[in-house]
Amino acid sequence: xxRRRADRDRNFPREExxxxxxxxxxxxxxxxxxxxxxxxxxxxxxxxxxSSILAAGADLTGRPTLARGSRAMATGAIGISLLALVKxxxxxxxxxxxxxxxxPTSPMSVGVWILAAYSPLAAGAAASDxxxxxxxxxxxxxxxxxxxxxxxxxxxxxxxxxxxxxxWHEGRGELPFLFAGSAASAAAGWGLVxxxxxxxxxxxxxxxxxxxxxxxxxxxxxxxxxMIAETLHDGRAxxxxxxxxALTAAGATSAGLLARRNxxxxxxxxxxxxxxxxxxxxxxxxxxxTSARDPKYTVxxxxxxxxxxxxxxxx
Amino acid sequence: xxxxxxxxxxxxxxxxxxSGYGDHPERVGxxxxxxxxxxxxxxxxxCKEWNEVPDDLVGWAGSSHDNSEGLGADRWRHVAFIEQRLxxxxxxxxxxxxxxxxxWLMESDVCKHCTHAACLDACxxxxxxxxxxxxxxxxxxxxxxxxxxxxxxxxxxxxKREDDxxxxxxxxxxxxxxxxxxxxxxxACPTDSIQFGPLEELRERAGDRVxxxxxxxxxxxxxxxxxxxxxxxxxxxxxxLLDEPEVYGLPPDPVVTTRSLPGTWKRVGIAAGxxxxxxxxxxxxxxxx
Numbered sequence: 001x002x003r004r005r006a007d008r009d010r011n012f013p014r015e016e017x018x019x020x021x022x023x024x025x026x027x028x029x030x031x032x033x034x035x036x037x038x039x040x041x042x043x044x045x046x047x048x049x050x051s052s053i054l055a056a057g058a059d060l061t062g063r064p065t066l067a068r069g070s071r072a073m074a075t076g077a078i079g080i081s082l083l084a085l086v087k088x089x090x091x092x093x094x095x096x097x098x099x100x101x102x103x104p105t106s107p108m109s110v111g112v113w114i115l116a117a118y119s120p121l122a123a124g125a126a127a128s129d130x131x132x133x134x135x136x137x138x139x140x141x142x143x144x145x146x147x148x149x150x151x152x153x154x155x156x157x158x159x160x161x162x163x164x165x166x167x168w169h170e171g172r173g174e175l176p177f178l179f180a181g182s183a184a185s186a187a188a189g190w191g192l193v194x195x196x197x198x199x200x201x202x203x204x205x206x207x208x209x210x211x212x213x214x215x216x217x218x219x220x221x222x223x224x225x226x227m228i229a230e231t232l233h234d235g236r237a238x239x240x241x242x243x244x245x246a247l248t249a250a251g252a253t254s255a256g257l258l259a260r261r262n263x264x265x266x267x268x269x270x271x272x273x274x275x276x277x278x279x280x281x282x283x284x285x286x287x288x289x290t291s292a293r294d295p296k297y298t299v300x301x302x303x304x305x306x307x308x309x310x311x312x313x314x315x
Numbered sequence: 316x317x318x319x320x321x322x323x324x325x326x327x328x329x330x331x332x333x334s335g336y337g338d339h340p341e342r343v344g345x346x347x348x349x350x351x352x353x354x355x356x357x358x359x360x361x362c363k364e365w366n367e368v369p370d371d372l373v374g375w376a377g378s379s380h381d382n383s384e385g386l387g388a389d390r391w392r393h394v395a396f397i398e399q400r401l402x403x404x405x406x407x408x409x410x411x412x413x414x415x416x417x418x419w420l421m422e423s424d425v426c427k428h429c430t431h432a433a434c435l436d437a438c439x440x441x442x443x444x445x446x447x448x449x450x451x452x453x454x455x456x457x458x459x460x461x462x463x464x465x466x467x468x469x470x471x472x473x474x475k476r477e478d479d480x481x482x483x484x485x486x487x488x489x490x491x492x493x494x495x496x497x498x499x500x501x502x503a504c505p506t507d508s509i510q511f512g513p514l515e516e517l518r519e520r521a522g523d524r525v526x527x528x529x530x531x532x533x534x535x536x537x538x539x540x541x542x543x544x545x546x547x548x549x550x551x552x553x554x555x556l557l558d559e560p561e562v563y564g565l566p567p568d569p570v571v572t573t574r575s576l577p578g579t580w581k582r583v584g585i586a587a588g589x590x591x592x593x594x595x596x597x598x599x600x601x602x603x604x
Binding site for chain 2: 105
């Protein structure tokens with residue numbers, strides 16, 4: 001495969017005559033992240049973090065099956081996350097360079113340190129649970145993983161919104177809540193899949209609250225983004241997000257109506273919630289890419305802003 | 316935004332001093348005066364030669380003379396060509412196309428070496444650093460190609476070299492500066508459209524040039540990136556343009572993304588706390604059923 005940019009999926013619409021743009025070229029360089037790895041990580045990171053929280057609650061309230069299943073998922077999902085993050089580096093063999101510095105100005109740096117602390121705790125809690133060894137240390141690790149899990153599930157909002165990508169940057173107010181809700185509904189979805197009816201009440205509640213927060217934050221973001229909200233409605237991102245909303249709403253509704261009475265209903269609700277959360281992340285990722293590729297989403301809001309702040313500007 | 320900035324540079328001052336250099340040379344930069352650019356691309360060639368930037372011919376952009384499209388890992392200087400059905404300056408011209416007015420705008424674009432550099436803030440490895448000259452440089456022996464600086468830059472300067480995996484951009488010829496030499500592009504520019512020097516001096520010179528052009532009736536001449544109060548704290552490489560920035564592919568009002576990061580971190584903290592509290596509430600109530 002050629003290294004030429006023209007061959008990559010970052011192609012831009014070419015125009016014959018420059019008007020409000022330079023031949024339709026993007027103003028910013030769109031992210032070079034692979035969708036499968038990074039959009040996938042937004043999902044698996046959220047699922048892992050919130051699963052640790054659900055596991056800790058289940059452990060403390062005597063719901064062993066829910067605790068074990070959630071711990072297993074937290075460990076598996078964070079393992080996949082780490083592999084995806086390393087694979088997406090241009091120089092994967094240099095991944096340890098991430099630990100040279102700690103920079104609060106870089107959400108990626110902060111995130112790497114959060115993951116470095118969280119991953120062993122999540123894995124330790126699962127190992128203790130499955131092996132039956134060191135139950136006290138396992139419970140402590142699980143509690144630590146739950147605390148850090150809240151950061152794992154939400155920092156990714158700062159990660160993508162701290163860029164010049166219009167749909168992500170302008171969504172910075174809502175994305176932390178959208179991602180927290182989406183993470184909660186995904187973890188609750190998995191909880192519904194693995195937990196017996198006798199243990200799944202917290203997962204049902206978490207599914208409903210998580211889905212409501214996710215859908216509410218997304219609605220606020222759509223309103224707040226102005227013309228950039230087109231990128232959430234149109235094309236592949238729009239299709240992803242519409243399906244995500246339908247699955248999330250259906251999953252939460254059926255969780256509330258069926259999941260406490262019917263095991264199959266719980267599994268179906270859980271699967272819908274997991275798929276909905278994943279599609280939300282892929283949709284948000286794709287909307288950002290669209291908003292980066294088309295220069296109008298960079299130019300028009302900036303133009304409007306500078307005209308608001310200097311209405312009588314004289315050249 | 317009333318948040319205390321995370322980046323020390325946002326508190327003002329010289330970027331090299333704020334980055335911890337005690338005794339350092341004057342901050343240097345580029346003033347690119349597009350009104351005298353002739354589109355010869357000598358800067359593109361000189362940059363490629365000196366910095367050993369690989370070939371990257373991508374074809375023709377639009378219908379004009381641009382064959383390198385824009386800045387990227389393998390294009391540290393890029394000459395833009397814009398064709399417009401407008402009169403050529405203030406002089407009578409016999410240069411017509413289809414019987415009408417016609418003018419060409421040409422502009423040599425480059426990394427802005429921002430006072431508040433989003434790429435530098437975003438870099439998680441410390442590969443991107445501030446030099447003693449106040450410029451911003453990527454260290455190729457440290458960069459691991461995470462790509463975070465690419466969408467962080469509001470100007471679309473940084474990009475990944477696909478067959479290499481790392482990120483590359485203009486270094487403002489850091490190696491030449493150390494030897495007291497000017498950057499290769501400025502050295503090669505035959506019209507002095509690209510001027511290199513101490514930033515303060517360049518800003519004065521640019522102000523004089525705009526006044527001169529305005530007096531000569533070129534009312535559309537304006538500076539871009541010279542204002543220390545703009546969204547990036549002033550660019551180390553700034554421009555004299557003859558049309559709106561977006562016509563040249565430049566953002567009209569770029570703001571360093573890190574400026575809003577303290578507020579974003581607060582939101583993340585609230586969301587994380589709400590996630591824990593909400594989860595706890597899900598377990599509340601009597602009984603295990």
